[in-house]
Amino acid sequence: MNRRTRLFLMIGLSAAAVAIGASAMAFAEPEVKKAKLGKKAPEFTLLDTSGQERSLSDYKGKTVVLEWFNLGCPFVQRCYKSKAMQDAYMKSKQWDKGIAWLAVNSTYTTTAQQNDAWIKSYKPKYPILLDTDGKVARLYDARRTPHMFVIDKEGILRYHGAIDDNRLADKPADEVTNFVVSAVRQLVQEETVTPDYVKPYGCSIKYKP
Amino acid sequence: MPAVLVLSAPAVAHDQFGPTNLPRRTSTDHLVAVNMVTDVQRVGPGQTFHLALIFDIEPQWRIYWKNPGEGAPPPQIKVQAPSGFEVGQTMWTRPGAFKTPLGPVYAYEGQAVLFVPVKAPMRLADGRVTLHAEIKWAVCKDVCVLGEARRSVIVETTHRPVESPEVADPILLKHRMRLPGSLDTVSGASVTFDGTLLSITGPAQGEKKAAYFPGHSRGVTYHEAEVTVTNDRFRVVVRVDLRPNNALGEPMVLGGLVALGEKLDDPCYDFQFQLPMPNGR
The missing domain is CATH 2.60.40.1250 (Thiol:disulfide interchange protein DsbD, N-terminal domain)
Structure with missing residues (x-):
């Protein structure tokens, strides 16, 4: 890199340092309907696999975890086979007994039989909501499975992204950071949720064409 | 399914x-x-x-x-x-x-x-x-x-x-041949970052098209890059959001790959630089 480039870079880096210093940036953008960190999580209503209607507002006053889910995705399968997801649920529940956990399946090809087989196999302690047309996934800009969202008791979206930092399953369980459990713990302890976003990993959401 | x-x-x-x-x-x-x-x-x-x-x-x-x-x-x-x-x-x-x-x-x-x-x-x-x-x-x-x-x-x-x-x-x-060269070694190339906008320019080496593939670093979000090639020079401008709290204590690194031309065998160059940590580390 030539001298001029370095000079620019130095100037740029100084500016970057200033920008980082002001990291507690306030988002003064107008309220939007789509999910956004620090904003009210958008309302939705979906049917679960048993045909019961469930709305986000049903869980008013509770911490809510949304887990974007696709039973055909090997990353989701791995989370369930290794019990990483079930452990995350249990640990979150230990921190916050009243927590509501909702799995959302936006995979348009999933059949009711496949959902039933999954439920029989893994016996999740939370409902699976059916978002076959992908409307709620789009509302939340859910991109992957799994893609996790944590909403606080006031209905504000406080975390979204990866479930953990073990994207290729190469870490021993005691070295894995589960970002959902971490967010729930921080909410209970009235701390700022940090991180509030970690790029999710997994399969892309299979939206209805 | x-x-x-x-x-x-x-x-x-x-x-x-x-x-x-x-x-x-x-x-x-x-x-x-x-x-x-x-x-x-x-x-x-x-x-x-x-x-x-x-x-x-x-x-x-x-x-x-x-x-x-x-x-x-x-x-x-x-x-x-x-x-x-x-x-x-x-x-x-x-x-x-x-x-x-x-x-x-x-x-x-x-x-x-x-x-x-x-x-x-x-x-x-x-x-x-x-x-x-x-x-x-x-x-x-x-x-x-x-x-x-x-x-x-x-x-x-x-x-x-x-x-x-x-x-x-x-x-x-x-x-x-498809491994990127270092942008550092390209005469007339420059990278600037003002805290929000990352700008990369350099010679297009006769190629009519260029692309930018952003790097990946926790706490750094790249928006869609604007890439132009004029007068045999490429210019990439991309808005970058920095969220140090999401870096999980790791250094935040800006970088990526500038790919000239459209074929995998066309020239490409990478660069990266570490941003100063907010607490001065």
Whole structure:
């Protein structure tokens, strides 16, 4: 890199340092309907696999975890086979007994039989909501499975992204950071949720064409 | 819901001797066949050579670049080398860029080769050493499939310096041409960052098109880049959001790949620089 480039870079880096210093940036953008960190999580209503209607507002006053889910995705399968997801649920529940956990399946090809087989196999302690047309996934800009969202008791979206930092399953369980459990713990302890976003990993959401 | 096959390459050690026995698809059952070879016949004291991981990928399926964009996680390679051998960072060749409804995906199709540099110790005896690699990947088309394999390679060692140590294997040569050069070495190239906008300019080397593939660093979010080529110069401008709290204590690094032209064999250059930590570390 030539001298001029370095000079620019130095100037740029100084500016970057200033920008980082002001990291507690306030988002003064107008309220939007789509999910956004620090904003009210958008309302939705979906049917679960048993045909019961469930709305986000049903869980008013509770911490809510949304887990974007696709039973055909090997990353989701791995989370369930290794019990990483079930452990995350249990640990979150230990921190916050009243927590509501909702799995959302936006995979348009999933059949009711496949959902039933999954439920029989893994016996999740939370409902699976059916978002076959992908409307709620789009509302939340859910991109992957799994893609996790944590909403606080006031209905504000406080975390979204990866479930953990073990994207290729190469870490021993005691070295894995589960970002959902971490967010729930921080909410209970009235701390700022940090991180509030970690790029999710997994399969892309299979939206209805 | 289409049937989903979850396959793993057998976790059987597969010894290759040096650079010979170039990759063969060992099984048609797998979506990805992985082979590991070296780019040397023999290694001398202090010499750097490369392990080459050759991925033969089923048509229309993809494995991913170090920043997959909206794709699945990239392959992970863990190398075990004998004591005294230093294993460097994986070197990623130029990927293809594919548009998806969620955003761009950076990935490899057909055949991909990733290189891992290894430096031999300064004191080396005549003999042989074995290097092992554990490789994990996700390969995706409409669905993703996880795979893993272990591979080993034997390298001859000599206590004498080795002249012309590299093997001119056509597959390795072809893919090595796709390794990015450093933007630092390009005369007239510059990178600036004002805290929000990252600007990269340089000579287009006769190419009419250019693209920018962003790097990946926690706490750093790149928006869509504006890329132009005029008067044989490329210009990339991309807005960057920095969220130090999301870096999980890791340094935040700005970087990426500038890909000139449209073909995988066209020139490409990478750059990266670490941003100062907010607490001055």
